Amino acid sequence: MPPTVEELMGALPEAKPAEPGPLAEMLAAGSLRPVPVGRWRRLRLLSTLQAKIGAAYLFYWMRGWFKKAEARERLLAETHWQTAVSLFDSMSYLRGAVMKLGQTLANFPDIVPRAFVETLEQLHYDAPPMHWSLLREMVHSELSDDPENLFASFDRQAFAAASLGQVHAARLKTGEEVALKIQYPGIARTIREDFRNFFLYLLPGRLNKDWESAKNQFDDLRRRLERETDYEAEAATLGKVRPLFREDEGILIPRVYSQYSTPRILTMERLGGVHLQEFLARNPSQQERDEFARKIVRAWYRMQYAGRVLYADFHPGNFLFMDDGRLGVIDFGFVLPLDDELWPLMRLMDRPFTTGRREDRIAALKVWSQLTDDPAEPTEQFADWEMRARYCGEPFDFGDEADFRRGIDLLSEIVRKRYTRAHSCSAVIMRQHMGWRSVLYRLKAKIDIRSIAEEEVKATGWDRSAYV
Numbered sequence: 001m002p003p004t005v006e007e008l009m010g011a012l013p014e015a016k017p018a019e020p021g022p023l024a025e026m027l028a029a030g031s032l033r034p035v036p037v038g039r040w041r042r043l044r045l046l047s048t049l050q051a052k053i054g055a056a057y058l059f060y061w062m063r064g065w066f067k068k069a070e071a072r073e074r075l076l077a078e079t080h081w082q083t084a085v086s087l088f089d090s091m092s093y094l095r096g097a098v099m100k101l102g103q104t105l106a107n108f109p110d111i112v113p114r115a116f117v118e119t120l121e122q123l124h125y126d127a128p129p130m131h132w133s134l135l136r137e138m139v140h141s142e143l144s145d146d147p148e149n150l151f152a153s154f155d156r157q158a159f160a161a162a163s164l165g166q167v168h169a170a171r172l173k174t175g176e177e178v179a180l181k182i183q184y185p186g187i188a189r190t191i192r193e194d195f196r197n198f199f200l201y202l203l204p205g206r207l208n209k210d211w212e213s214a215k216n217q218f219d220d221l222r223r224r225l226e227r228e229t230d231y232e233a234e235a236a237t238l239g240k241v242r243p244l245f246r247e248d249e250g251i252l253i254p255r256v257y258s259q260y261s262t263p264r265i266l267t268m269e270r271l272g273g274v275h276l277q278e279f280l281a282r283n284p285s286q287q288e289r290d291e292f293a294r295k296i297v298r299a300w301y302r303m304q305y306a307g308r309v310l311y312a313d314f315h316p317g318n319f320l321f322m323d324d325g326r327l328g329v330i331d332f333g334f335v336l337p338l339d340d341e342l343w344p345l346m347r348l349m350d351r352p353f354t355t356g357r358r359e360d361r362i363a364a365l366k367v368w369s370q371l372t373d374d375p376a377e378p379t380e381q382f383a384d385w386e387m388r389a390r391y392c393g394e395p396f397d398f399g400d401e402a403d404f405r406r407g408i409d410l411l412s413e414i415v416r417k418r419y420t421r422a423h424s425c426s427a428v429i430m431r432q433h434m435g436w437r438s439v440l441y442r443l444k445a446k447i448d449i450r451s452i453a454e455e456e457v458k459a460t461g462w463d464r465s466a467y468v
Helices: 005-009 023-030 039-064 069-094 096-103 113-126 132-143 187-205 211-227 231-244 277-281 284-304 344-357 356-371 378-389 401-416 424-444 449-460
Strands: 165-171 177-183 265-269 309-312 319-321 327-328 335-336
Touching: 132 177, 132 231, 132 265, 165 265, 187 211, 187 424, 211 424, 231 265, 231 284, 231 309, 277 319, 277 424, 284 309, 284 424, 284 449, 309 424, 335 424, 344 356, 344 378, 356 378, 378 401, 378 449, 401 424
Parallel strands: none
Antiparallel strands: 165 177, 177 265, 309 335, 319 327
């Protein structure tokens, strides 16, 4: 007798599991469950999740023996859906680094099963929020008063909730409309615990000659994610990048209200607009898609060249598409400051992005990865895949599924063959690069990004003569 959806979802040991049904009901049930803490407790929940996924596909395989091709296809679609719902339930309960993994999976439409994308995409916006009583206590602890007294109005219902916190609309007593990002209690601890658990999965590779490099990248990614829980650091980044953009450029970075902000609460100007999924549902024209894509790329390059900050959190939940054509960019917790060590390396890497010459690409990769020999073929091919959209110097079709899939396949081969030697921040940069490619892929953009990069470089007065 095949298992039911309820059996495949199972019961979380420390909490009553959500009943299968609309995701909205699952979210409502999840708001009553506090984020689980404790390394071994979270590891046990992860192991339970693995077992549920394995069981779902095992039963699909067994039942598929006796099905015709059409029935097997329908059964596989049902299995994908059941697994995606199970992943959503567990990841939204665990939050933290586990939930960020789910958000990453949702960034690859047409690469992972569509059911996964459509379900896990909600992790960008609709994780279970904190219960009102817990949230009220959190605000009072951080701002020394209840939200009803601090603000002219405060919406008890979060309009967004994700891996680290949830966002509430409010209005200041001076009239400004604001958004309060309020961190889940204990979330910083869960990130440390998750990474300690993830490290267990890396241990089989410790005999690889590039183990130290892989471990350094893992530790760097952990530090960046832990820093994301420091809302004062995010406020400082917002204060740095916001002045980089003029009002007439149509790129908006929210203003921070420091008097209502702490390390665990960030109060910002509330921007209008819709997220990518809703924007695409309106069936926008190619011109509209391309114009927003240009703004996304310009915002990225402006921050990189003029602000020396690499925006590393490209996902659909961090962009707001406005009816008047303006673009809002939010969430600056996960960034890579280009300090005195990284900036010269980034300038060096600019050369192959500009020339497209193989010899320049190999020379830069050898410095970046501290190699004495030429890089492995998949590594060099993936680097060319990364760089081609820019060095081609003409409109590039980012909606080409075959090209996008090729990049994913090359990256998978690099990981599988453990060609992991690289600078410690490479995991962060890889996350950034695959993120913006995914966003432009979903927009089906056809734009020339080299011209934008050249404009941004020229505006900084950077002399490229020593590099190109």
